[in-house]
Structure formats: structure tokens, C-alpha cells
Amino acid sequence: METTKKHNFGAGPCILPTSVMQQAATAVINWNDSGLSILEVSHRSPEFESVILKTQLLVRELLKVPDDYSVLFLQGGASTQFSMVPLNFLTKKGAYLDTGYFARKAIKEAAYYGHVEISASSGDREYNYIPDCDLSKCDADYIHCTSNNTIEGTEIFSFPRSGVPLICDMSSDIFSRVINVRDFDLIYAGAQKNMGPAGMTLVIVKNGLLDKINKPLPSMSDYRIFKDNQSMFNTPPVFSIYVAMLNMLWLKDNGGVEAIEQLNIRKAARLYAEIDRNPLFAGLAGLAHRSRMNVTFRAVEPAHERTFLDFALGRGIVGIKGYRTVGGFRASLYNALPLESVEVLVKAMQDFEELMKSNMKVSDTELTY
Ligand code: PMP
Numbered sequence: 001m002e003t004t005k006k007h008n009f010g011a012g013p014c015i016l017p018t019s020v021m022q023q024a025a026t027a028v029i030n031w032n033d034s035g036l037s038i039l040e041v042s043h044r045s046p047e048f049e050s051v052i053l054k055t056q057l058l059v060r061e062l063l064k065v066p067d068d069y070s071v072l073f074l075q076g077g078a079s080t081q082f083s084m085v086p087l088n089f090l091t092k093k094g095a096y097l098d099t100g101y102f103a104r105k106a107i108k109e110a111a112y113y114g115h116v117e118i119s120a121s122s123g124d125r126e127y128n129y130i131p132d133c134d135l136s137k138c139d140a141d142y143i144h145c146t147s148n149n150t151i152e153g154t155e156i157f158s159f160p161r162s163g164v165p166l167i168c169d170m171s172s173d174i175f176s177r178v179i180n181v182r183d184f185d186l187i188y189a190g191a192q193k194n195m196g197p198a199g200m201t202l203v204i205v206k207n208g209l210l211d212k213i214n215k216p217l218p219s220m221s222d223y224r225i226f227k228d229n230q231s232m233f234n235t236p237p238v239f240s241i242y243v244a245m246l247n248m249l250w251l252k253d254n255g256g257v258e259a260i261e262q263l264n265i266r267k268a269a270r271l272y273a274e275i276d277r278n279p280l281f282a283g284l285a286g287l288a289h290r291s292r293m294n295v296t297f298r299a300v301e302p303a304h305e306r307t308f309l310d311f312a313l314g315r316g317i318v319g320i321k322g323y324r325t326v327g328g329f330r331a332s333l334y335n336a337l338p339l340e341s342v343e344v345l346v347k348a349m350q351d352f353e354e355l356m357k358s359n360m361k362v363s364d365t366e367l368t369y
Contacts, residue, residue, distance in 0.1 A: 005316060007341040008337070009341070012192045012198075012332070014193055020246045020247050024239075027242065032047070041238070051245055052231060058248035059202065061252070065181050068208065069181060070205050070223075070227045073200050074200070074201045074202075074226060075200065078169055078171040078190035081106075081169065082106040082110070083110075083113070084221050084223070085106075085142070085186070089213070090110060090113045093116065093139075094115070095116075095144070096118055096119065097118075097120055097133065097146070098120065098131075099149050100146060100150075100152045100154065101127070101149070101325065102149065106169060119135060127149060128284055130154055135161070135162040142185070143167065145159065145166070145169070147172075148170070148172040148291050148293050148294065149294075150172040150193075150332075151326055152284070153294045154291055155173060155289060155290070155293065165209055166184050172194075172293050173193075173291070173292070174187070174189040174195065176194055176257075177264065178257050181204060184204075184206075187202075187204040193332075197244075199239065199240030264333065270343070271346060274350070280300055280356060281297050281300065282298055284326070293333060293334060296326065298328030305329075308329075311348060312348050320345070331345060
């Protein structure tokens with residue numbers, strides 16, 4: 001079967017392991033030799049029930065989820081969680097860490113439901129760092145943070161501690177590094193980075209937090225309903241869950257989160273080292289908070305930006321254009337991106353430097369793909 005040949009640094013939906021896509025493609029035609037496509041089986045069939053159960057168990061195993069937490073599969077993307085969290089848990093006020101574009105979106109939605117307190121913000125410097133915050137006196141219903149700021153390229157390496165429930169949007173770094181689930185009361189993440197194709201949203205929630213809800217809620221926005229119905233209150237995103245299961249099996253076969261974290265550290269270190277060495281490029285995020293998943297940088301000479309994008313494209317490097325509000329470049333290094341792709345990008349940056357040094361114009365051959 002033909003496989004993708006590009007080096008896909010896209011921020012999401014993003015690269016998935018080739019073997020996972022091959023298995024998924026086979027299942028679309030003939031799932032487990034059943035003569036049926038995965039797309040046409042009932043979500044109530046014993047076969048799919050075993051898929052959803054297995055996916056839950058894999059989440060539990062890979063992230064070492066304690067028994068008093070529920071693992072739920074929802075829909076509506078992480079964006080739906082921006083409103084579902086306050087709908088379920090905000091009564092007095094919600095405390096938010098304002099660390100970037102998606103954190104701001106979460107704040108905006110929460111404000112529809114009650115009082116929002118910004119505990120700390122890095123908005124003063126274009127969100128290029130993670131702000132310090134003392135939450136020891138926090139009296140909010142919960143604290144909300146974003147573990148990895150996908151657009152700005154910053155990541156939280158030390159999570160806030162307080163007696164208040166901690167809720168975390170882990171959309172862009174879940175399964176990329178070891179976490180202690182007990183540090184959080186609720187974790188949510190859209191699937192389309194390190195989990196699988198878009199469509200499913202993972203929620204890991206401490207049962208004790210759900211017990212505190214004492215109001216009726218619309219069914220599709222009520223975590224308790226999803227828990228009580230094993231994520232099958234309505235038709236779940238069957239294909240997205242199935243591919244997430246395949247992807248988690250791939251992760252398990254490759255040493256789990258512990259092993260992938262080591263590889264992710266190496267990939268990020270390799271690219272940041274080149275950004276820091278190469279006089280044509282400059283990193284955007286503060287050193288201590290540089291994301292391992294989304295590496296943001298810019299061309300020192302703005303005129304080089306377009307030229308380098310074309311130069312990189314000529315080598316099969318796609319998806320490195322920075323988000324429109326930030327500009328520059330963003331190379332996303334999610335779990336399935338191999339170290340070899342990072343090497344190809346680094347080499348392109350080095351060759352580009354040589355090319356600019358010799359003051360040659362980028363030849364048509366380099367620009368033709
Ligand atoms: N939070 C973060 C950190 C994200 O990167 C994204 C985008 N993938 C979202 C939330 C929004 O996710 P979705 O598009 O699944 O609603």
C-alpha cells in the first residue's frame with residue numbers, strides 16, 4: 001500500500017503512524033475479515049463494545065489512570081469542553097491561567113456561565129512564556145490551565161498546586177510525556193494530535209468531582225450521563241475511537257509514554273539547537289517554557305520567510321507555516337513524527353543558510369516540487 005512521503009509537521013489534524021493508517025484503511029474496507037466496514041457496524045455490536053472497552057483500558061494503562069477516575073469519550077472537540085467545564089463545575093467562580101489563544105477561548109466561554117478570575121497571564125509578552133502564579137489562596141470552584149499552547153509554542157512543566165480542583169486542556173501534548181493523573185481532577189483533549197483522527201474528545205475525570213455536581217444539566221453536556229452510559233449515551237464517534245485504539249496499541253508497542261517522551265525530548269532538542277545555532281532563525285518562546293510539541297520560530301530577516309517555506313516544501317517538508325496571528329514558523333513534533341523528519345528539517349535550515357551565505361538565488365530546481 002502506498003504510504004505518505006511528506007514530512008508532516010502540521011499542528012493538527014496531524015501525522016499518525018503509517019502502520020496505524022494502513023490498519024485503519026483496511027478496516028474501512030473489511031474490518032477484521034467480517035465482510036463489513038468499520039464505518040457501517042453498529043456501535044451497540046459486541047465487536048465495537050469491545051473496541052471502546054479496549055480503548056478505555058489502553059488510556060488507563062498508558063497514562064496510569066487511577067481507579068477512582070473515569071475515562072470518557074465525547075464529541076464536539078476540545079472547544080466543547082470550554083463550555084462543558086463551566087456548565088458542570090462553575091458556581092461561584094472559575095480561575096483561569098491565560099497562557100495563549102486556546103486558553104483565551106476557554107476563558108471567553110466560561111464567562112457565559114459565571115465569574116471568571118484570571119489568575120495569571122502572559123498576554124503582556126505575546127504569550128511567549130508561562131507566567132508564575134501563586135494559587136495557595138485561590139477560592140475558585142476550579143483552576144483551568146492549558147498544558148501546551150499549540151499556537152504560541154509554550155508548555156507547562158510545573159503545574160499549579162492548590163487545594164482547588166485542577167482542570168487541564170491537554171489537547172496538544174497528551175500521551176507525549178509522563179503525567180501524574182492524580183495532579184488533576186479533570187483532563188480533556190481533542191483526539192487529533194497524539195490520539196487519532198478528529199472526532200473524539202478524551203475526558204479523564206475524578207469521580208469525586210462529578211459527585212459535587214448538584215444541578216440538572218442538558219444530557220449531552222452532563223459528564224455524569226457519559227460516565228453512567230460508558231460513553232454510549234448516543235452514537236459515539238466509532239471510527240475516531242477505533243483509530244485511537246490502534247494508535248494507542250502502536251504507542252504501547254513502542255514502549256509507551258515513557259519511551260515516546262524520551263524520543264520527543266530528543267526531537268525537540270535537535271530542532272531548538274539548530275534554531276539557536278543558525279543565524280537566520282530565532283525561537284519565539286522563552287527558553288524555560290519551550291514546547292516539545294510545537295516549536296515556534298521566525299526568520300530573522302522577514303523576507304526569508306516565504307523563501308524558506310518554499311525551499312522546505314521542495315524537500316517534502318509541509319505544515320511549518322506559523323499560525324496566522326503569530327507568523328513565522330511552527331514545526332509540530334507529535335508522537336508519530338520520526339526523528340528522521342526533524343533531521344530533514346534541520347538539514348534544510350543548514351542548507352538554506354549556506355545558500356543565503358553564498359548569496360545565490362534559490363534556483364528553480366530547489367523550488368520545484
Ligand atoms: N485546545 C488546544 C490546546 C488546542 O490545540 C486546540 C486545537 N486543536 C483546541 C483546544 C481546540 O480543539 P478542537 O478543534 O478539537 O475543538
